[in-house]
Amino acid sequence: MPDHLSATFAALSDPTRRAILARLSQGELSVKELSEPFLITAPSITKHLKVLERAGLITRSREAQKRPCRLESAPLREVDTWLDRYRRSWEHRMNRLDEYLGELEAKGERKHARRKKR
């Protein structure tokens, strides 16, 4: 089984590549359009695009002359699924914290009520 997740995480470990994905989440863009807001050279953008493409995070159209880049969500959905196990564990911990705080509050209220009675 090829290790998709490792390739995805490695591709996401760079802030420029994440910024490229964020821009593509608004719609398809050509390499020229993509390069505009970045203060790096076109060859460097092309390198980043290749890493994203190999990880399956983007595809480039073969038809149009501009070969626009497009975001592919499948690898991100894999990350989302991978997170499930951890999400369950931190939600469980948050629920236990809520319960504990609720108990503390209830105790505080009882104390307050007893003080009022005196």
Place this chain on the structure above:
Amino acid sequence: MPDHLSATFAALSDPTRRAILARLSQGELSVKELSEPFLITAPSITKHLKVLERAGLITRSREAQKRPCRLESAPLREVDTWLDRYRRSWEHRMNRLDEYLGELEAKGERKHARRKKR
């Protein structure tokens, strides 16, 4: 602002490190206990633990002699928050696909009804 997310994604880009986190999601473990199911040397495990520790994904107790490792969920929650923008976009696309399939089905039913009338 230190780039937490890049460090987190880089730490997660290795299958052994993800396996270590999966084991720690069940509870604290010493380095010796952690090493057992892996076919790699203890120094190699220690290297992986250092990467995880630098990314804030695990902490090691300073008190007990065994210095057990413990999973820290904060960086994973950051990844979860980072995914939000993309989750919204793929859910939006899925909803549009559902609508489209619903329309196709409705058309199919109308056609079927017309055919029955004849």
